[in-house]
Amino acid sequence: MSTIEFQHVRKIYPKATTAALADISLTINRGEFVILLGPSGCGKTTLMKMINRLIEPSSGTILLDGVDIQTVNATKLRQQIGYVIQQVGLFPHMTVAENIAVVPKLLGWPKAKIQSRIDELLSLIQLDPAQFRHRYPAQISGGQAQRVGLARALAADPGVMLMDEPFGAIDAITRTILQDEMLRIQQQLHKTIVFVTHDVEEALRLADKIAILHEGTIVQYDTPLNLLRNP
Numbered sequence: 088m089s090t091i092e093f094q095h096v097r098k099i100y101p102k103a104t105t106a107a108l109a110d111i112s113l114t115i116n117r118g119e120f121v122i123l124l125g126p127s128g129c130g131k132t133t134l135m136k137m138i139n140r141l142i143e144p145s146s147g148t149i150l151l152d153g154v155d156i157q158t159v160n161a162t163k164l165r166q167q168i169g170y171v172i173q174q175v176g177l178f179p180h181m182t183v184a185e186n187i188a189v190v191p192k193l194l195g196w197p198k199a200k201i202q203s204r205i206d207e208l209l210s211l212i213q214l215d216p217a218q219f220r221h222r223y224p225a226q227i228s229g230g231q232a233q234r235v236g237l238a239r240a241l242a243a244d245p246g247v248m249l250m251d252e253p254f255g256a257i258d259a260i261t262r263t264i265l266q267d268e269m270l271r272i273q274q275q276l277h278k279t280i281v282f283v284t285h286d287v288e289e290a291l292r293l294a295d296k297i298a299i300l301h302e303g304t305i306v307q308y309d310t311p312l313n314l315l316r317n318p
């Protein structure tokens with residue numbers, strides 16, 4: 088499940104004079120952890136948000152498992168794609184458990200299945216279910232909230248995870264812990280992950296492959312090791 092293929096994708100925003108993305112062709116294989124790396128404004132977020140159709144391309148095609156995503160209902164598409172952003176945006180009036188349950192409830196899962204999934208995910212992100220299930224977002228730390236955001240995105244077991252600077256607002260020590268957890272979780276779950284960052288160290292640490300963007304084009308796409316060998 089979940090190979091992503093960009094074919095000659097271009098994006099020009101209304102009234103913009105230059106293309107935010109120019110002729111992007113890129114294949115992300117299933118189970119790969121791919122990092123989009125580059126300075127602010129180079130087009131990372133635009134590229135990522137096209138995968139769940141939060142942004143539509145001006146031209147070109149994006150295939151998910153060989154299917155043109157334009158032909159898929161956007162809501163259905165987003166249910167197969169987990170999404171984690173910097174300001175995780177947990178619903179403040181919902182407990183940790185209720186936050187994690189949002190998509191499974193939309194999908195009509197039976198209550199017992201949802202409850203066991205919540206506990207499974209809390210254990211995965213190393214928060215004690217008994218201690219955290221009933222807390223509200225205001226009663227947990229920033230790092231814990233980011234983990235709950237990750238659990239919420241994983242809840243319905245999507246094939247693809249999109250992560251936009253998920254650890255950008257977290258202190259350096261907690262960020263290292265969360266990066267280690269991401270690697271551990273990826274070893275267990277083998278999701279196709281597209282992860283945006285401008286932090287070179289983070290990219291080298293996490294990625295199977297790094298796509299380096301410069302002014303709307305991909306200038307290099309390779310493994311961290313090869314990029315270090317041939318800078």
Ligand code: ADP
Nearest residue numbers: 100101103107126127128129130131132133134
């Ligand atoms: P990054 O994520 O690498 O910081 P973005 O994808 O957000 O880059 O932006 C790429 C380019 O597109 C930038 O020049 C940015 O100013 C422009 N851009 C992004 N969103 C919009 C928008 N909604 N309208 C017009 N221009 C935009």
Ligand code: ADP
Nearest residue numbers: 219222223224225226227228229230231258261
């Ligand atoms: P951090 O410095 O990592 O952001 P905090 O100081 O926010 O951490 O929290 C430290 C610990 O106290 C965490 O385990 C957090 O879950 C717990 N905690 C924080 N606020 C509350 C609260 N209002 N009620 C119960 N536990 C809390």
